[in-house]
Amino acid sequence: MEFLNDYLMIIIWAVVLVGTILIEFETSDLVTIWFSVGAIGALIAAASNVNFFGQIAIFIVVSLVLLALTRPLTKRFMDKEVIKTNADRTVGxxxxxxxxxxxxxxxxxxxxSQIWRAFTTQKDPIPVGTRVVILDIVGNKLLVDVLKEDL
Structure with missing residues (x-):
């Protein structure tokens, strides 16, 4: 039975490792990379017959230490400045x-003189010919509201 439990923990840590790597590939924001390394540590501990609580402790300690040491550095490199485009001038x-x-x-x-796709958050539809003010750009669509002067 001990043999089965050892393999079960190895499988569990391998699944955690694969899961955190898949999440990392999907986000590309260095969200789970520390937990991947922690899972590697716990996987090695499981293969070395360290008990369950030791594996959990290794996972947590390795993950938190890496998080504390590298997150500020990676956050600085990952912060991307929003680049304004000339489309921003349409707001207002x-x-x-x-x-x-x-x-x-x-x-x-x-x-x-340009046609834009637009949407509104007000309950009533906005009919053709109504003057509107542009509140925001969401993706490639304008968020608009009826111009108060026209009400």
Whole structure:
């Protein structure tokens, strides 16, 4: 039975290792890399017949030490400055609805001679011809609201 428990812990730590690596590949923000190294330490401990609580302690200590030592450094390198584009200048501008904007859907707005996909958070649809103000850019769509002067 002891033999089975040893292999079970090796399998569990291998699954934790693979899981944290997969999460790391998906996020690419150095979120779980420390836990991957901690899982390697616990996997080695399990293969060396260290008891369950020793394996857990190794996992936690290795992960937290690496996290404490490297997170500030990696955070500095991973912080990306948001690059402004000329599309940001449309925020605050006024436009005219050219395709009705329903509450839960998207329509179109003409702003500065360009047609943009647009959406709103207000409950009522915004009909064609209504003047709107651009509140924000979300992805490649404009968040708009009816211009207060037109109400």
């Amino acid at each position: 501008m006024h436009g005219v609805v050219v395709t009705e904007i329903p509450f839960d859907g998207k329509g179109e707005v003409k702003v500065d």
